Amino acid sequence: MFALDLHTHTRFFHGFTARPTPFDPVGARLLGLVARRRGLDGVAFTNHDYYAPQDAGPVTHVPGIEVTSSRGHVLVVGPDPPTCTNPERMEPEAVVEMAHDRGCAAIIAHPYRNSTVREVDADFDAIEVNGKHPRTREWVERLAEEHGLPTVGGSDAHYPFEVGRAFTRVDADELTPEAVTDAIRAGRVEPVVGDFPTDRVVRRLYRRIHEGKKQLQTPAWVDGEQDQPTPGVGSAPDED
Template identity: 30%
Template sequence: MKFDFHIHAKLSKKTDFSIEHFTTILDEAKMHGLDAIILTEHFNTHRFDDVYGTLDQHFPCNGHYYDRNGFRIFTGMEVDVAEGGHILISGPKEQLLSVRKALDGYTSPDRFIPLEALFELCEPAGLMVIGGHPFRKSNHLYHVAPELLRRFDAFDLNGKDLHEIGIQENIAKVLTLGEQHGVPVVAGSDAHQMFQVGCVYNELPGNYDTVANIRAAIAAGLCKRHISPSLHLQVRAANTVKKLLKKKVEVVDSLHG
């Protein structure tokens, strides 16, 4: 199966969730040959509950993933921590939303949860925990204590960072970090809209119906990462379109305001 482990449902945190926007992302993922994604919308996005609440209305869910005509949408979210990093967590929907509920008091920058406390929430719930874009200048993770870095199930080789830092430089940094701490590395596009989808993805042998099985395959070294030859073009296009769409949203909001 082919997966993207880091993908968003919304254009930005401030925008409302649109099922029409999200389905363009799903269509693009399928066109690129992907079989599934892990949905990692920001935990403190505007009206977070609307994301999964709306998906409940449109697609059947077995507690682990939504099924859109055979395409699987595994449940997850991206969480800010006090150390400054972004953490991708995923797993059974009920456990995921329980952790989200526990984070109600930690949604503002001056109140983000410490990384160790987040692990203490996620590990008993059986959730997979991936360190997002560990070398991003604004939200890096490489600086945290080694004993915390070793608790990650994987580090994120991020599509946006591959473009901004440089493919070879970022690969070297993330792989070295993984080797130093015995943590696997997986790929995530970090797409917020369709143009960035497919810039990176993962390939795992066999069929997977739970995040637990995906995590076991990653731990066994079965994850093969792929980087699109058009990654730079895709990310540049995505950045340009995102800016234009955000301006359009701001104009509409100002008119309605």
């Protein structure tokens, strides 16, 4: 059994879309050091729309990318993620097909924040319990049950101290990208939400930020109202 954070970023900032920066190796090392301190065995670096191999220091690096589809974000994790994707150009179905063609798992990222990917009928492999707002875990688990999918955990860390606030227990014999992909697809995974004091403080901050931007969406079965389309990125997708 291995503990992996399946959703991290090697930079403190956005911008420089879909291409590496000189800071990435520094961020990767810092993430790896904090991950080891929190008892993790590995991290997936899932930068927005690009992948570049990095040294995670004392923990194992699992290749990955966070693809900005036309309906929101999809994590692609495994041995051979694409090195670059064009933001908002690919439909989620195409992202899933690409992931599987490259031997990777396709995971719906933060399904209730700034995304309508959860509404897409595609062959996803898992749904994420996101560390920025784990209060949505009940919603995610219900969604996963409806779709017959396992759930995984990822911190969505942009700063090293955020690593491990949500992570995944992976039942595998070895810690390789191929074994991690196989475990996700087979459902041999379990999300875990961390409870460090810094986690609780930062979660409250992110909740205020995302609610202020109107990026968090409550499912209809909670508030009794029909779901309203939410933006994937920038302006809302054209959905009838």
